[in-house]
Amino acid sequence: MITERTLPYWLLAPSLVFLIALFAYPxxxxxxxxxxxxxxxxxxxxxxxxxxxNFGLSLWNTMLLVLIVVPLQIAIALTMxxxxxxxxxxxxxxxxxxxxxxxxxxxxxxxxxLALLSExxxxxxVLSALGIVDGPALWLSYETPxxxxxxxxxxxxxxxxxxxxVILVAGVQLIPKEYxxxxxxxxxxxxxxxxxxxxxxxxxxLQTALILRTLLAFEVFAVVVALGGRDLxxxxxxxxxxxxxxxxxxxxxxxxxxxxLISIAFTLVYLxxxxxxxxxx
Amino acid sequence: MAAGIYxxxxxxxxxxxxxxxxxxxxxxxxxxxxxxxxxxxxKTTLLRxxxxxxxxxxxxxxxxxxxVNGLPPRNRNIAMVFQNYAVFPHLTIFENxxxxxxxxxxxxxxxxxxxxxxxxMMHIEHLLDRYSAQLSGGQRQRVAVARALAMxxxxxxxxxxxxxxxxxxxLEMRAELKGLLAESRTTTIYVTHDQVEAMSLADRIAVMHxxxxxxxxxxxxxxxxxxxxxxxxxxxxxxxxxLQAERExxxxxxxxxxxxxxxxxQGNGRVxxxxxxxxxxxxxxxxxxxxxGRVTVVEPLxxxxxxxxxxxxQLFRVTTAADSPIKSGQEVYLALAPERxxxxxxxxxxxxx
Numbered sequence: 001m002i003t004e005r006t007l008p009y010w011l012l013a014p015s016l017v018f019l020i021a022l023f024a025y026p027x028x029x030x031x032x033x034x035x036x037x038x039x040x041x042x043x044x045x046x047x048x049x050x051x052x053x054n055f056g057l058s059l060w061n062t063m064l065l066v067l068i069v070v071p072l073q074i075a076i077a078l079t080m081x082x083x084x085x086x087x088x089x090x091x092x093x094x095x096x097x098x099x100x101x102x103x104x105x106x107x108x109x110x111x112x113x114l115a116l117l118s119e120x121x122x123x124x125x126v127l128s129a130l131g132i133v134d135g136p137a138l139w140l141s142y143e144t145p146x147x148x149x150x151x152x153x154x155x156x157x158x159x160x161x162x163x164x165x166v167i168l169v170a171g172v173q174l175i176p177k178e179y180x181x182x183x184x185x186x187x188x189x190x191x192x193x194x195x196x197x198x199x200x201x202x203x204x205x206l207q208t209a210l211i212l213r214t215l216l217a218f219e220v221f222a223v224v225v226a227l228g229g230r231d232l233x234x235x236x237x238x239x240x241x242x243x244x245x246x247x248x249x250x251x252x253x254x255x256x257x258x259x260x261l262i263s264i265a266f267t268l269v270y271l272x273x274x275x276x277x278x279x280x281x
Numbered sequence: 282m283a284a285g286i287y288x289x290x291x292x293x294x295x296x297x298x299x300x301x302x303x304x305x306x307x308x309x310x311x312x313x314x315x316x317x318x319x320x321x322x323x324k325t326t327l328l329r330x331x332x333x334x335x336x337x338x339x340x341x342x343x344x345x346x347x348x349v350n351g352l353p354p355r356n357r358n359i360a361m362v363f364q365n366y367a368v369f370p371h372l373t374i375f376e377n378x379x380x381x382x383x384x385x386x387x388x389x390x391x392x393x394x395x396x397x398x399x400x401x402m403m404h405i406e407h408l409l410d411r412y413s414a415q416l417s418g419g420q421r422q423r424v425a426v427a428r429a430l431a432m433x434x435x436x437x438x439x440x441x442x443x444x445x446x447x448x449x450x451x452l453e454m455r456a457e458l459k460g461l462l463a464e465s466r467t468t469t470i471y472v473t474h475d476q477v478e479a480m481s482l483a484d485r486i487a488v489m490h491x492x493x494x495x496x497x498x499x500x501x502x503x504x505x506x507x508x509x510x511x512x513x514x515x516x517x518x519x520x521x522x523x524l525q526a527e528r529e530x531x532x533x534x535x536x537x538x539x540x541x542x543x544x545x546x547q548g549n550g551r552v553x554x555x556x557x558x559x560x561x562x563x564x565x566x567x568x569x570x571x572x573x574g575r576v577t578v579v580e581p582l583x584x585x586x587x588x589x590x591x592x593x594x595q596l597f598r599v600t601t602a603a604d605s606p607i608k609s610g611q612e613v614y615l616a617l618a619p620e621r622x623x624x625x626x627x628x629x630x631x632x633x634x
Contacts, residue, residue: 181334182367186432187355187384200371276371277412 034253045250049242049258052251058233061149065234066217069156073213074206076157077164081172082194095169102162110226113155114140117227142231152232155223160216164209171205172198207274214270215263235259283310283468284345284358284435286331291340293326300326302492303340308485311466317479318489319515324472325440327489331470332438333357344436355384360429361438364445366421368413374400374424375409381432399431402461419450426458430465437462439471443478455481476516480504488512506623510630513555513623519587519598522561524554524572525627533624536572536593540617543624543633551627558598560621563588563607564614571614579609590615 002010037044049055080098084091101109116122117139124136139147175198183193199206221236230237239255242248286308293301301323308314316324329335331342333354342349349357360381368377376383378399382392400406403423413421422442429437442458443451459482462469473479479486480500487497488508496508507513513521526533526540528550533542535554542552564571574590574597586605590597592615599615607613624633 176365176367178363178365178367179369182361182363182369183380184334185332185354185359185361186381186428188380189355192384197369203371 030253030256033249034257037250045248045254048248048251049238049254052238054233054238058235058238061232062218062220062235064149065152065156065220066214069153069160069220070210070213070217072153072157073161073164074210076161077168077209080161080165081168082198084169085172098165099162101159102166104159105222106159107222107226109155109159110223113151113158113223114226117151140227140231142228145232148228148232151227152220152224155227156217156220159223160213164213167205167209167212168202171202174205175201203274203276207270210270210274211267214266218259218263218266283466285310285312285343286436286468286470287341287343288327288331289341289343291327291330291342292338293323293330293335294338300492301330301337304489304492304494306487306494306497308468308470310468313462313469313471313482313484315479315483315486316470316472316489317474317476317483317486317516319474322489323492324474324489328438328440328470328472331436332359332361358435359438360432360434360436362425362429362440362442364441366413366418366425366445368416368421368424368428370413372412373409374405374411374413374416377413377424378409378428378431380428395431395433396427399427402430403427419446419454422446422454426461430461434467437467437469439469441472441474444473444475451478458482477518480516486516488515490515505621506632507555508632510553510555510625513625517557519558519600521555521557521623522597522599523625524556524592524595524597526552526554528552536574538570538572540570540622552633553625553627553630554617555623555625556617556621558587558600560618561599562616562618563599563601563605564616565607567614568616571616574613574615576607576609576611576613579607 034045035041035043084095087094104112114121118124119136119138123139124133127133127137128135138144139151141148179197179201180193183197188196219236220234221240224232224234224237230241235255235258239252239259242255243252286306288304288306290303290305291301292299292303304323304327306314306327316327318324326335330337331344333349333352337350344357344359368374369380372380375396378396379392382395387395396409397406400409403426405420405423405427408416408420408424413424416424422445426442429439443454446454455478462482471479471482483500485497486500486503487494488503488511489495490511496503496512498506498508503512504516507516507521510521510523514523524535526535526542528542529539531542532539533552533554540554567573572592574592576588576590578589580587580589581603583603585600585603586607588599588601588607590599590613597615601607625631626633
């Protein structure tokens with residue numbers, strides 16, 4: 001029955017049921033499907049996945065995207081967070097404007113950038129009006145993979161840097177300003193204060209932001225599809241293709257398991273590298 | 282090398298609030314100056330301006346021979362102890378103390394002996410490998426002071442360094458700091474709102490109130506000859522007594538007695554008499570120049586008794602011997618030591634001589 005002792009569990013129960021039913025169970029199911037074919041335990045699905053012509057390319061593209069986008073986002077978000085600490089008047093306004101992309105779904109973000117970058121998009125219009133290009137240039141075609149890749153990076157950075165910034169801004173606010181003042185008194189330049197005081201004290205927030213962003217970056221999908229269709233294969237896109245176009249849940253699940261394993265590996269690395277020594281908390 | 286500090290007509294305005302109203306202060310090399318005042322008086326603002334953490338609105342600042350207006354803190358050859366210690370949590374105590382030396386790009390072989398020496402002075406050699414979170418408040422305070430001493434600065438600035446310690450520890454650290462800083466002969470500016478701390482540590486006290494320095498003098502002078510009624514009331518525990526008096530032909534009438542008034546500025550009108558509780562003798566018989574008062578409260582404090590009286594319906598405090606037989610409700614007569622009477626202009630509060 002509901003007593004003071006059991007009440008917390010009752011209050012937790014709905015979310016727990018929700019998570020188990022809609023997250024843990026489907027997940028276990030996907031795992032199960034990935035290792036089953038023809039009623040037997042097997043690695044066949046993984047073999048099919050690896051042998052597929054797009055597998056190597058999609059793995060490479062995804063990795064490269066993550067390795068470029070995430071550090072870029074961290075750097076930009078750190079810069080934004082540090083700039084915010086210097087603003088007094090209008091700080092909230094700037095913060096709100098910077099967080100607008102947070103409210104936009106990734107597919108919508110892809111479409112926005114499509115409108116900018118397509119053959120008849122804004123950017124081509126401006127460039128040809130200025131006489132920089134003769135007629136519309138192709139940015140998003142399979143013939144211009146580098147331009148397409150850069151476009152995806154741009155859209156991803158635009159779309160998802162704000163969440164990193166919000167985490168870092170919250171973290172920066174938690175650092176008492178006396179640490180910075182003490183460092184200043186004891187001879188540290190602005191850059192030294194950033195490297196020796198702010199960054200180390202920001203470690204817990206950096207860790208959170210990195211884990212969150214990296215996991216989401218491995219699931220990059222909608223922006224890529226909106227901008228490049230199938231011209232830029234990524235892991236999540238392949239999973240989608242196998243599930244809905246090739247109607248092969250086994251291979252789709254194998255992709256999902258692969259993404260999960262990579263995500264876990266990266267998370268463990270972050271937890272290890274950015275750990276805060278217990279005594280230094 | 283200790284350097285003097287010269288503050289000339291420094292003003293500081295925050296928005297519409299004038300925190301410092303043309304403050305001037307000179308601190309001699311090796312001198313220990315305490316900025317004393319209630320919160321909001323501008324003492325911390327003045328210290329932060331000297332440190333370079335805050336920019337003055339106008340006025341001039343010199344440390345030694347160098348004009349430091351506009352110089353960043355790191356070019357002022359100062360060290361500072363913060364109220365909340367500001368011991369970096371992610372560095373060991375050794376690295377905390379070494380921080381300023383590392384910023385100066387000293388060699389490890391120079392840093393280590395200086396860190397050890399500073400740690401030795403503060404008796405924290407055994408804590409060098411630990412982190413701030415593993416230390417008590419008092420130990421962190423020691424680290425903050427050691428970090429400042431290791432710099433061997435020309436000027437040491439301390440912002441209420443003892444205010445976060447408990448009373449007993451504060452007493453202990455106060456005496457220790459005094460010995461240590463006298464030995465190191467560093468020019469020091471020390472901010473506090475604790476008048477006992479100021480009295481005990483300072484070569485000179487600058488009493489601040491409302492963005493002004495009201496008096497800048499040796500502690501005993503500030504105590505005995507306050508420049509105005511505020512100084513008299515702020516310093517001393519219990520504070521100076523004030524009684525309103527009516528001036529008549531060079532004499533002042535208070536509570537039925539006629540006392541010789543201040544020699545300067547003859548005339549009529551109201552003046553205020555100030556006298557410290559320990560400069561009053563309680564008698565049970567009347568005499569000329571004795572004030573009459575009724576005891577309302579007797580507080581035995583151990584070494585002495587604190588009497589609260591109503592004199593002419595004004596609050597008055599006196600200390601008496603612990604074995605004094607005087608009881609609450611009793612009518613007594615108060616003999617004010619003639620050489621300790623101080624007179625103030627009732628309107629402006631300024632001392633009259």
